[in-house]
């Protein structure tokens with residue numbers, strides 16, 4: 001089959017590789033000249049690796065990661081450094097952390113040459129027929145996959161767009177220039193309306209993130225200084241991690257998600273995949289994981305079914321799971337960002353009392369993926 005993909009993000013690239021390895025003719029249209037060249041770290045869990053393995057892409061990604069991160073003590077801490085809750089070891093056993101740029105490079109360089117068309121913006125047909133317009137001409141396919149991100153034009157053109165919603169907080173991300181010792185501890189530290197997360201990369205550099213509840217569009221003259229002003233007096237090694245990061249490499253994004261779950265991921269022979277279908281808050285570290293599950297699902301379904309059946313089943317299996325995870329992620333983010341003193345105090349007390357068994361089983365459901373039939 002001939003398959004046209006819009007977007008060379010993680011979702012589009014995994015779909016492209018999986019489908020190309022199954023013998024399909026794949027073209028990826030990407031509006032940027034150098035997609036994925038920037039970015040910080042990324043957490044992926046067992047569900048993403050099961051999906052990558054199911055379509056033969058796992059062995060490309062595994063060397064970019066290390067099991068060491070799963071050996072660290074993880075969970076939630078107070079700004080003083082005292083643990084609120086430690087994750088049971090099996091809840092973080094499948095966690096791997098990698099650098100986004102490494103993942104993009106590995107995936108895109110494994111595509112056959114000529115598959116990826118950079119600097120090429122594509123638009124879908126509004127009735128979902130598998131035709132793409134790019135550079136003033138139209139190309140026909142048997143299936144179109146729109147993996148064009150949270151602000152997907154394809155979703156709008158297909159009449160499926162609910163708009164996006166500000167989640168109420170902003171997030172900074174960075175990776176230290178050199179290795180920093182985290183003393184065997186990672187995870188998140190929760191204050192009031194603020195969080196700081198630590199996730200070491202396989203080479204000892206550390207991916208970190210920081211959040212704050214703020215009005216959308218808030219600007220800072222010096223982003224790194226803004227983080228130091230807010231988190232500099234939190235426990236070690238938070239200040240050291242921020243100081244060890246190039247100011248120009250600090251990223252910040254106001255966090256958005258889809259305003260409502262979509263009624264369908266499919267129109268005709270055009271499907272939405274990844275953030276285009278279910279952009280969620282990053283609170284469970286599952287946005288890319290769900291994009292990878294989508295990509296593996298459509299590839300596996302096309303091995304067993306005719307294209308029209310495959311897209312129908314794709315919609316049936318992918319919507320409930322990805323939308324439930326998006327809902328949980330939103331709830332987790334709201335709780336984690338509590339800024340009123342009483343609410344934050346009650347949250348912290350509940351966390352210290354939460355039985356590890358319950359925390360572990362909720363996490364297990366999210367981190368387990370079953371291939372569609």
Ligand SMILES: Cc1cc2nc3c(=O)[nH]c(=O)nc-3n(C[C@H](O)[C@H](O)[C@H](O)COP(=O)(O)OP(=O)(O)OC[C@H]3O[C@@H](n4cnc5c(N)ncnc54)[C@H](O)[C@@H]3O)c2cc1C
Nearest residue numbers: 007009010011031043121122149274275282285287288289
């Ligand atoms: C702060 C933060 C932290 C996160 N942390 C994690 C994490 O730890 N783990 C995790 O799993 N997820 C995480 N996520 C979510 C994750 O980054 C996304 O879910 C994932 O990258 C989405 O991938 P995608 O391929 O669907 O979309 P994108 O990565 O947005 O890719 C879309 C691509 O389509 C291209 N494009 C758009 N329109 C067109 C067009 N018309 N023609 C051609 N090309 C087009 C864009 O240029 C882009 O390259 C995080 C997100 C944020 C904001």
